[in-house]
Amino acid sequence: MGVKKSRGAGAKGASSFAQYRILLAKDLRREVRSREMLVSMGVYSLLVIIVFGVALSFARPDESFGQVCGGLLWSMIVFTSLMGLNRSFAAEQENGCIEGLLLAPLDRGVIFLSKATSNLVFLLVVEVIAVPLFWVFFGSYASPAESAPLMVAPLLLGSVGIAGVGTLLSTITSRTRGKDVMLALLFVPVLFPLLYACVAATTAAVAGGDLLAESFVTSLALAAGYDVIMTLVSWVLYDFVVS
Numbered sequence: 001m002g003v004k005k006s007r008g009a010g011a012k013g014a015s016s017f018a019q020y021r022i023l024l025a026k027d028l029r030r031e032v033r034s035r036e037m038l039v040s041m042g043v044y045s046l047l048v049i050i051v052f053g054v055a056l057s058f059a060r061p062d063e064s065f066g067q068v069c070g071g072l073l074w075s076m077i078v079f080t081s082l083m084g085l086n087r088s089f090a091a092e093q094e095n096g097c098i099e100g101l102l103l104a105p106l107d108r109g110v111i112f113l114s115k116a117t118s119n120l121v122f123l124l125v126v127e128v129i130a131v132p133l134f135w136v137f138f139g140s141y142a143s144p145a146e147s148a149p150l151m152v153a154p155l156l157l158g159s160v161g162i163a164g165v166g167t168l169l170s171t172i173t174s175r176t177r178g179k180d181v182m183l184a185l186l187f188v189p190v191l192f193p194l195l196y197a198c199v200a201a202t203t204a205a206v207a208g209g210d211l212l213a214e215s216f217v218t219s220l221a222l223a224a225g226y227d228v229i230m231t232l233v234s235w236v237l238y239d240f241v242v243s
Contacts (some may be wrong), residue, residue: 088167144206148208154197
């Protein structure tokens with residue numbers, strides 16, 4: 001009996017992982033073919049950078065710019081992620097595809113994990129392109145500290161939290177009137193602790209010095225704790241929300 005139970009549990013786990021791979025591959029293949037989300041997010045991030053550049057075009061280069069560039073960088077990431085999350089369920093909403101997906105014998109948690117992973121992949125791809133462009137535009141205002149490469153850590157943690165919680169919120173607002181506004185109204189307050197921690201860690205990494213020693217590790221710990229707790233909560237609530 002013990003052997004049979006263990007085999008059944010293993011088969012069930014393998015089945016869930018297979019479902020996850022199939023759903024994730026579906027989202028990735030669709031995006032590779034259409035490139036709708038990546039192109040829209042990439043163009044939007046470029047426009048945000050240009051607007052910031054125009055707004056700061058009359059500013060004088062100053063070392064204090066390193067203390068505000070973290071906020072500017074994460075403003076671009078937030079606006080870009082909102083654009084992608086609003087489009088993440090667009091294909092499923094067409095012709096009632098989401099109903100067919102829910103009628104299939106799938107674990108709703110697997111649907112959440114696959115969609116969150118695809119959103120994370122798309123956001124990271126855009127960040128790989130947009131973050132270097134950000135420094136091309138604004139690198140002349142202030143030279144980043146030698147610890148600037150450490151900003152990769154808050155970027156990764158922030159992207160994980162945005163993808164996890166954002167997938168749940170985009171599901172909630174996907175059928176509402178004015179879903180773009182509703183998603184933004186829910187997204188910013190819920191993600192505020194994560195955004196605050198990531199901005200603080202990014203600013204500390206770019207500015208370096210005493211600021212790095214004071215707030216970088218603490219901010220990273222706050223962001224990591226937020227990711228773990230809120231992603232688990234989103235995964236648990238997804239069955240109820242999507243139903």
